[in-house]
Amino acid sequence: MIDRHTDHKALIAPLRATMYDFDLEALRTTLHDICAPDVVFHLAFPFGTTVGVDAFVDKAFVPLLRAIPDLEQRDFITMAGPTPEGQDWVGCGGNYCGTFRVPWLDIPATGHIVHLRFHEFYRIVDRRIVEMQAIWDIPEVMMQAGAWPMTPSLGREWHVPGPATNDGMVPGPHDPAKGAATCHQIIDALSFLKKHPSEGGPEVMQMDRFWHPRMMWYGPSGIGSGRGIDGFRKWHQIPFLNAMPDRGLYLDEIEYHFFGDRNYAAVTGWPDMVQTITNGGWLGVAPVGQKIEMRSLDFWRVENGLIRENWVLVDLLHMYDQIGVDVFARMREFNKARVGFDPETGATV
Secondary structure, eight states, X not given: OOOHHHHHHHHHHHHHHHHHTTOXXXXXXXXXXXXXXXXXXXXXXXXXXXXXXXXXXXXXXXXXXXXXXXXXXXXXXXXXXXXXXXXXXXEEXXXXXXXXXXXXXXXXXXXXEEEEEEEEEEEEETTEEEEEEEEEOHHHHHHHTTOOOSOOOSSBOSOOOOOTTSOOBOOSSOOHHHHHHHHHHHHHHHHHHTTTTTTSSGGGGOHHHHEEEEEEEEOOTTTOBXXXXXXXXXXXXXXXXXXXXXXXXXXXXXXXXXXXXXXXXXXXXXXXXXXXXXXXXXXXOOOOOEEEEEOEEEEEEEETTEEEEEEEEEOXXXXXXXXXXXXXXXXXXXXXXXXXXXXXXTEEO
16 A cells, blocks of 8 residues: 555646646546645736636636647656645646747747746645645746846746756655655755844855755746855845845744655745845845735755755746736837737737
8 A cells, every 4th residue: 555645646647647748628627536626726926816627727728728739748846745734745846848839928929949837736635636836937938938028137047957866756655754854954954044134144044054065046037046055145045135134034924834755845835935125136126115925836855965956936926016016017018019019909919
């Protein structure tokens, strides 16, 4: 008899198969088979929260498949485990890809291959999916279409790879001790990160104790990726903390769930950060003095006792929306000069 976390990965395997050789009706049928009737889907801005399989498929996948008719999903991480609170989650990361034939969310089609990174997390109760939390890196598609309307990224924008060890499709049986140890290591590392700046300078984070000197931090499009502790700090952490020094102070307003599977750990929460944009310097955003909530879905891989790779997706479009910046409206303004722009609808055709 297999353990329940290996069983949960097997439970969603048919779902991943229908999205590899993408079949819309098979997807709908499979989701009905493995989801609770009142399943809740939390998806990145502008999609929002949807209840029920059919509403979710119609909102999220029908337009995406129209834009990318040869759509396929490629996972590079699938892991599962329990949270300290007793919930069971499966986390999947990878890319949607295909030929971008028709505009999507008013992002102009390119006629070329496009990739859309995703982190999708499923909470399972009694062998049924009851909740999904997912971020699709929509800004990444804007960039590939030459239509990103906000400030340039500090980090490197590229096609984020899967694990260097090619073992992200974590096999069973689930090792409870190993998964818990990896999970606790990540929680410890993050607890030290939160000591700065409130408890002292960068040294209080003890990053050398937790992070590999050749670590890779794979951030969302709009922030970009960095290599090594220096790259992580320069291209993400320093501007982030300078702008929002109260990070980590509003724990009663957030929720997050950590789970581990062998050398991998993940965190999911909706939202899992609340902080105030007090100063400038992050993403070119003005110091609006506004408290915002943020959604971040992350994976880590530990190698020889140190964090070697960290995949991070943040719903940046949701952040911009909270401070009154309509990224899609700005993008449509940029697109007015494109051949095929429809001034009546504000979309490319």
